Amino acid sequence: MESFSLILAIVVVTALAFDFTNGFHDTANAMATTISTGALKPKVAVAMSAVLNLVGAFLSVEVANTISKGLVDEAGIRPEVIFAALVGAILWNLLTWLVGLPSSSSHALMGGLIGATVASAGFGAVHGDVLVTKVLIPAIAAPLVAGLAAMFATRLTYRLGKKADGKASEKGYRAGQIASAGLVSVAHGTNDAQKTMGIITLALVAGGALAPASDPPLWVIVSAGVAIALGTYLGGWRIIRTMGKGLTDLQPQQGFAAQTSAATVILASSHLGFSLSTTHSVSGAVMGAGLGRKGGVVRWSTATRMFVAWGLTLPAAALVGAIAELVCRAGSWGTAVVAVFLVASSAAIWKISRREVIDHTNVNGHDDADGSAAAEESAGVVTAAMAAVTPPPAGELSATIPAPAPADPPAKTTV
Numbered sequence: 001m002e003s004f005s006l007i008l009a010i011v012v013v014t015a016l017a018f019d020f021t022n023g024f025h026d027t028a029n030a031m032a033t034t035i036s037t038g039a040l041k042p043k044v045a046v047a048m049s050a051v052l053n054l055v056g057a058f059l060s061v062e063v064a065n066t067i068s069k070g071l072v073d074e075a076g077i078r079p080e081v082i083f084a085a086l087v088g089a090i091l092w093n094l095l096t097w098l099v100g101l102p103s104s105s106s107h108a109l110m111g112g113l114i115g116a117t118v119a120s121a122g123f124g125a126v127h128g129d130v131l132v133t134k135v136l137i138p139a140i141a142a143p144l145v146a147g148l149a150a151m152f153a154t155r156l157t158y159r160l161g162k163k164a165d166g167k168a169s170e171k172g173y174r175a176g177q178i179a180s181a182g183l184v185s186v187a188h189g190t191n192d193a194q195k196t197m198g199i200i201t202l203a204l205v206a207g208g209a210l211a212p213a214s215d216p217p218l219w220v221i222v223s224a225g226v227a228i229a230l231g232t233y234l235g236g237w238r239i240i241r242t243m244g245k246g247l248t249d250l251q252p253q254q255g256f257a258a259q260t261s262a263a264t265v266i267l268a269s270s271h272l273g274f275s276l277s278t279t280h281s282v283s284g285a286v287m288g289a290g291l292g293r294k295g296g297v298v299r300w301s302t303a304t305r306m307f308v309a310w311g312l313t314l315p316a317a318a319l320v321g322a323i324a325e326l327v328c329r330a331g332s333w334g335t336a337v338v339a340v341f342l343v344a345s346s347a348a349i350w351k352i353s354r355r356e357v358i359d360h361t362n363v364n365g366h367d368d369a370d371g372s373a374a375a376e377e378s379a380g381v382v383t384a385a386m387a388a389v390t391p392p393p394a395g396e397l398s399a400t401i402p403a404p405a406p407a408d409p410p411a412k413t414t415v
Helices: 002-036 042-056 062-070 079-098 103-119 129-159 166-207 216-235 237-246 250-271 278-292 300-326 334-353 373-375 383-390 394-400
Strands: none
Touching: 002 042, 002 079, 002 103, 002 166, 002 216, 002 237, 002 250, 002 278, 002 334, 042 166, 042 216, 042 237, 062 334, 079 103, 079 166, 079 237, 079 300, 079 334, 103 129, 103 166, 103 278, 103 300, 129 250, 129 278, 166 216, 237 278, 237 373, 250 278, 278 300, 300 334
């Protein structure tokens, strides 16, 4: 019993460690556009986001119930399986943070859980209908819906503010952007913090500490909310740079439209119990806002790398989770080996990140390592191609047609 209690404690601590990485990995979702447009100073932005993430963690448990009761069969799960799932999720979070890619912490967690569950109990232990309806379909729909909403909201915003005073309008939109960023932070707490609550609750059920189909206990809700808030305050500056400057250049009007659209999608999904990716929603909204402004651009090379990371998240985390579960199956020494590997890998990734430090002092800057490509693609491949085939307005047409060269004077003839 003591050994079992120890593994259960290890699972809870590892789950909170994942929640911490989720916090700094996803800070960009709420605050990247606010920081990039200068609406808030970086440290103030992440502090505000941390507090509101904590508040959001107490507002609902629907997503937590999707994880703990719906995705996998509770009867076939052991605490070691959940530990292996968390290993896959944490390592994927750290790797994508290292390269500055805004991938989904939610899908990393679910991928790790699915892989470890399949390795332990077979494919029958995964509820395919829940996976499709509450994970995969929202993963595709969320960025599309948020992107379209942000694009139309941006166009409407510029049209309504066409005759407004420029400075006053910009100041108003900065205030609106701060409010909408707070809404995204609350939404993030209602969705992402609950995923860790669901994982811990599933571990407690698997370990016999809770009855099946139980809701998360209060101490689980509090600890998960505090862990994600602390991670958020740390600030995932690498991903904030990519989200705020790497995808597109945003003005306050666009930032307000993007954040409002993303928050609406996330809160609606949390209410329905959909375990969607807040990263997908916000990234889609940012790209939609970039396309919504006349002359706005989306840097499609960065977006393509991000899409590839999204596609790899579930299978990569599932593979690592499955391998970790097979090693843990060997007993206590196997679990110890996986734990040592997790700690050593995390330390190595952190050490590599120190070679190029990105923090609140340079998050809005572009260096040669990741800014030159963005500068070269400032017009965007797709945007440039569209501009090449679009005729200029009539008023500009005459300015683009060169004046005819004066005719040469007639040659003199000598008789």
